[in-house]
Amino acid sequence: MSEIVLYDYFRSTAAYRVRLALNLKGVAYRTEWVNLVDGDQRSAAYTARNPQGLVPMLHIDGHDLSQSLAIIDYLDARFPEPRMLPEDPAARARVLADAMAIIADIHPINNLRVWQYLKDPFYHSQDDVVQWMHHWMTLGYTALEQAAPELGVFGGETPNLTDICLTAQMYNAERFELAMESFPKLARIHAELGEHEAFKAAHPDRIAPE
Template identity: 40%
Template sequence: MQLFSFFSSSTAFRVRIALALKGADYEYQAVNLRAGEQHQQAFLDRNPSGNVPALVDGDFNLGQSLAILDYLDSRYPEPRLIPADTIQRARVLELVNVIACDIHPVNNLRVQLYLKNILGVTEAQKNAWYRHWVAQGLDVVERLLARQEDTPYCFGTHPTLADCCLAPQVWSAARAGCDIAAYPRIDRIYRHCMAQPAFIQAAPEQQADAPQGG
């Protein structure tokens, strides 16, 4: 199995966490998004969206992180990341979709490049855009978490798909200078996650294509 990834991609980070939690062996294939390698025809033939992550499992190619995560949960059932219980599954997916549909798409690299290179916004304006959407989304996540019992992970004592998505989003937001301390429940869960072996293994700075020295 191969994972086409970029060290700082939060969507690829999601998949790396799941692979680590499940103990699945894979070969890391770096795709340098900053150098535009995702636009090369060889990669587009594998993943038409031209994004990472992309997973290759034998003759099976799959793009889009949430589809990959669902595939991995079926392929490697333990530990289960998407709960079997109907209500709990819905709650996990509700939180996941706030991150994957409301926060990430408006802030990913290609959107930031469009803002800067096509619309001509300043660096300060681009950063304000990023922080606005992060703040709006994390406000929602914090409220959703407040409905749950106070537990080490988003939903209980074991990580779920919600944690696989939340930790990378918080990592990216903190890297961009967002005030994560403004969200105490999120901050606590993030710190707990990032102290666990699977999350450490999947972290951007641990990847082969991460710049030396961070």
């Protein structure tokens, strides 16, 4: 098998998900940093391979794969254990629904390019941006809290797609100081996942380039 390369930015929520999936599956990979703040993602060399100009991108088996959910789905097919998505259709749909509450309903309107656009050209302040982020995270977390298990993590004995999506989004919640008192189950799950070695190794603070 040829070398697997993850094009990554340490604070990218989507890239964080892929790091977690790779770590949980024990897949070795090399990192190529794409600095989103400096605009590396818009370079001609990068967009030639990834026209959206986003991270993550995973080079694997001769393919350049983009979009975190598509990458994780490929990894599930390529490295089946542990599964991020169940094989049973109904169980798979339930996990996807919970994960998509984060992937589709919170993250896209909380990411860097969105809040940069709120600032320029719409002249919103950093306080406005944080309020915006809190609003969408609170809305999504309120629904997810109801779906969360009373004990253990979303995946039961093994973290699943919802768990890795929650962990990546919780990094933003902590970074932008969202109060979690209204979401005790999510806070408990996040703390439990934080003790897992695969999750520790993927944390942005652990892997931030010097």
